[in-house]
Amino acid sequence: FACLCQWACDRAPPAMEEYEKLYRLGSGGQGKILKVRHRRTGLEYACKMILCRDNHEMNFALREIKMLMDLRHTHIIGYKDFFIHRDRYEDLYVCLVMELCEHGDLSEKIRDAKRKHVKFSEARIIKWALQMCSALKHIHGHDILHRDLKPTNVFFTAQDDVKIGDFGLSTAISATGRRTIVGTPYYFAPELMLQQKYNSKVDLWGLGIIVMELCTLKERPINSQVLNNPQVVDEIATEILRYGFSRELATVTKELLDKRPECRPTASEFLVRFASTPSDVSKGPALLPLCDLCQDRPAKFRCPSCEDEAFCELCDAQQHRAGGKRAKHQRNSLHQVEGAVLCDGCMEGPPVVRCPECDQEQYCLKCDQTRHRNPKRQGHVRHPLPGLPLPAAP
Template sequence: MAAKGIHFEADGAEPEDQDASQQRELFTRFEVQKLLGKGSYGTVYRVKRLSDGGIYALKEADVKKMSQVERMDAVNEIRLLASVKHPNVIKYHEAFLDGNQLCIVMEYAPNGDLSRFIKKGNELKKAFPEEIIWRYFIQICQGLQSLHSNQIIHRDIKPMNIFVGDHDVVKVGDLGIAKMIKEGCAKTQIGTPHYMPPELWMNRPYSFSSDLWALGCLLYELMTYRVPFEAKSMGELRTKVLSGRYRPITPGKYTNDLIMLMQSLLQLNPARRPELDKILALPIVQKHMNGVPVKKAEKAPSEHNVYSTIKIPSDLRLLQGRLPAAEYEGEKGHGKPDADGVIKAKHAPPAAVGH
């Protein structure tokens, strides 16, 4: 069974409006095939790259319409996506400024996201086979482990952000609100309410274990096609989450091993939630790893493995030279930004329209 979201200086120069007579770089290099999604974060398309015929996902957002914070978030997503190399994390390929549009080219997952399959399974009244749940869960853990080993909290684990590629390979995606923490905890209250842990509802500092709570919610949803904490208002949702009470899984539907693992993730005390290394080392998890592509995350990687903060120039048109290098199979990139966030390119980066 295949189951298938930047503060500018006040005197900063805004990008110029796209001249209708000027052909966008996007259309000279890519063939737009299909709209995949649209929201406050921007628009995502399935595209074909003309130079290699490869199929990719391309997200574009109008930076002129973004607030300063939104611009910072967009660039941060690019930075983190380009920093993590793991088969269970959506792959970064390129980012470029095209007039007013900031474009990110990423790996395309042909089978969509997990929310699609949860919806379909619910409509058909057909439960997810347990072996498929284990297969997906293990791969999500591996992708999250890769993020956590690079000191990155995803902060928005949910079915819509888990993508399914060919051969049931599962990938963590959408790092739009992900955050890198070098030490201590994060404090910003952010995420999707139904998957937010108790510590966020109480406005307390949180860390990597917040992703594990969300993972527990996702695991529950795969088994029941509903979120563990349902409510008609935010106040009611907060009360239910802080109580930690949810409808039990129907006995006999899934094994106690799977149910107990879900329960261990939905611990109110974040210190009691198991770490990813320990989850992946569990005998029951090892038992279900047969046939699952396994790649361990690098241990304690050095800081230079993650791109430094990309400084946004007052003239946005100069941002192009500060974005991470393009990464396509068989093609060399342009190098990494230096301490000032400027790439010393081996090859000139593609010119941004509107220069």
């Protein structure tokens, strides 16, 4: 790193002068991140200033830069420049000028979804997961590990695409595996917690944690739980299914969170697995509401008399039980209010028919057959939804 360090030092004085500091974007244990503007071009960037107490820490920071300068990918934060800077207090900083993503990170998206009691559509989750996997495949192809993949290190563009950033804990992959324990403890893979050798599968574990949180909107110490009981991933898969997501997404999340690294899919395998997933996520609802009371099950009704809160079927029955003060409240089908296209019966699959004699409710094939199996309803005339043929019973 001697030549790299000397090059950075030689050009440090003019480099800092090339940028106008606008304001601080954030700070952490490694230093701070500023929004800056290039004086000559007027272009705006993020400048990560890594505080270095000695030459050893400066070399560690420069090692990050050396690897990052070789990474060029659509879903990886782009790095433009770097230099060494001493401020007026004689503090030493290694500065990285990088692409600016002003549309938040994944942790903010998850927090916002929790606050609004809504969840992400499966198409959107898979889209982001595929983009992250594409970036991981590129990173691993350069023999680099990220080692700290988590929601706060996944950033958004204006087009709702993701970019992986913050490679401060990245490292070159050793043929015999790594042993250095770094990263965020909450997102540690089991092999990191056991201080075992590890490889690129630690990044796939991080992807599994992210997908789990996107599906369930819950944080949980899954790493320690998996070490105590490897079957806990079955509970995760069941929970994902209960939220209305596909079995394929539940299964791949379970595999990503496998205690055994060799059983987790690689980034390439994940990409192949979901290669046929439609890229157009604008069709269908982007967000699906959760019950305002239990904040767990999908909501089915909205009650204007209860401060416009939305309830799942169970909580609605409790809130509006017969004989109670709220029994006469008029509730609306949430699907009519929100415009979500889901079956009124199971609230999971898309509806294919509407039954005027069942309060205009819409049903998927399975729920339609179940509901109209009753002799009293067998004579109901159902109408296929626009653009969908009336399915024949199997």
